[in-house]
Structures are given as C-alpha cells and as structure tokens.
Amino acid sequence: MTLSKRKKMMGLTGLIMLLAIVLLPMTGYISTGFADTEIKQVEIKVEKTNPRADYWRAVRNNTAGYTAVKGRETGELIQGSGEVWRQLRNGPIATYGSWLIGITLAVLSLFYMWRGRVELIHPRTGKTVERWTLNERRMHWITAGLFIILGITGLSLLYGRMVLIPLFGHNGFSAYAAIAKWVHNILGPVFMVALLSMIVNWFSNNFITKVDIQWFKEFGGMVGDNHPSAEKLNGGEKIWFWSLTTVGMLLCFSGLVLDFPNFDQQREWLQLSHLIHVLTAFVLMSFAFGHIYIGTIGTEGALEGMVTGQVDTAWAKQHHDLWLKKLEDEGKAP
Secondary structure (H helix, E strand, O other): OOHHHHHHHHHHHHHHHHHHHHHHHHHHHHHHHHHHHHHHHHHHHHHHOOHHHHHHHHHHOOOOOOOOOOOOOOOOOOOOHHHHHHHHHHHHHHHHHHHHHHHHHHHHHHHHHHHOOEOOOOOOOOOEEEOOOHHHHHHHHHHHHHHHHHHHHHHHHHHHHHHHHHHHHHHHHHHHHHHHHHHHHHHHHHHHHHHHHHHHHHHHHOOOOHHHHHHHHOHHHOOOOOOOOOOOOOHHHHHHHHHHHHHHHHHHHHHHHHHOOOOOOOHHHHHHHHHHHHHHHHHHHHHHHHHHHHHOOOEOOHHHHHHHOEEEHHHHHHHOHHHHHHHHHOOOOO
C-alpha cells in the first residue's frame, strides 16, 4: 500500500472514530425514547385495569373493610348514602319546600283580597263567655312561640348557604348559625313536651262528628254569608289538631334522633330522620299559616278568645252555636 493510500485510510478511520464519539452517546436518547413509549403503553394498560379503582368502587358501595379501631361504623371507610342524602336535602326538598311555603302564602293573600275578613253578622252584645282558661292559653302561646322560633332557626340552617351568607357574609352567618343550631337543639325537646300537653288536654274535644262533615261541606262559612253549626271546636280546628298529633309528633321524634345521635343509631337512620324532619316541618308550617290566618285577620273576634279567654256571645252564636247552646243549658252563659 502506497503512502498516499495509507494517509487516506488513516483519515477515514479518524473520521469514523470522530463520528462514533459524537453519535454513540446519542443512542441513549433513542433508547430512552423507545423505553418511554413502552412505559406509557404499560401505564395505559395499568389505568385500564387498575385494581385500586375496583377497591375504591367497593368502598363507595359500603363494602365492609377492616380497621384496627373498633366502634360504630369504623369498618365503613366511605358512606355512599351520605351523598344521596345531601343531594335530596339541597335539591328537591329545599326547592319544593320553598315552593310549598310560597304558594301557601300566595293563596292566603289572594283569598283575603277576594273574601276579606269574616265579619260578625250581628252586633256585639257586650256579654261574654269563657272559651279558653288561663292554663290553656299559656299552653297554646308557649307551644306557638316555640314553633315560631324553631321554624325560623330551622329554615335559617336549611337555606343559610343560599340566602343568608350573601347577606351577612361567611363570618356573620357562621356566628348566627352556631347560635341558631344551639337554640334549635335545646328548644326542640321543650316543644315536644308542650305539644304533648296540648294533645292530652284537648284530645277528647277533637273527634270528628257529623256536624264537622257538614261544616266541611259548607266550607266552614268562609265562602258565602251562611255560617254552619259547630261545637266548641269546628272541623278546621280539629284537622289542625290531628295534623299536630300525627305530623307534629313525627316531626318531634325525628328531631330527637338528630338531637341525641349517641344512642348507637347508624348514619343511615340519622339521614332518614333528617329528611323526615324537614318534610314534616314544611307540611306543618303550611298548615300553621292557614291556622294563623283564620285566627287573626281572617275572622273577626277569633283572636280575642285566645288572648283574653273571653268571646262575645254574638261571635259564639255565629261560629260555635252548638257550644253556646250547651253552655246556656248548663247555666254557664248569660
């Protein structure tokens, strides 16, 4: 081999070695790229068959697990029915409950504008009879006052996030909500005792009779000028009484479950009791609006009986004629 050929061979070899020195380290990037692709493919496959997803799916379906801490519901990591309760409470119950209250108030307002107050047909005589004793009036006003306070605090806790926070701010509502919750929890059992006292004392006067059926047929004298006969309590008052006895006591007992959660009841029972508590509260409040309307601006002289205990004989003859006749026969009425 001539000298020139050797120089060319050595130059070519040197060039190859130089290219190798530059290019060989770059093969690591190429291999890394293929490795990343393989890892991503493996990760995609893992995501599709991730056993952890099945585990948490089982947890959310209330599948019992193991925990070293022993106690009530400690084996349940996530309580799935809690989300259902939250959606029902903040969704249809809160929405339709507000509609029920609003429609009730609107109907009573329209009825008052159409009918006006039921006036006394005959002038007052100045002679009165006792309709409610002092103890009965105390019992009524204590129960009514507790019901109003519980209604206000309960609605505040239900609609506070939507209505009161924009008005008072988070800090203001937080302070009010803490007080409202404490008042609601304390006065709830007191209301139950007062309600039971009313039910026991007035139970015998509230059986539905044929007189009440006729009273309902004539719409209680609220439509037209003719007023149907009634005993000491008319059909409307008796319906209100039985509403308090059934719906009201269901409201109270569901409240007790919430007020004393340490009686080893499960969370499902607390959630169900809360839904029943809110639903019965809405029903009772709508009935209460009708009762308040008839007993105040709807009927002349009706409020006097529960304030003073006495009613004029003209009012008694128009609204409770059978009761007045019974008092007259017993010598208890002028």
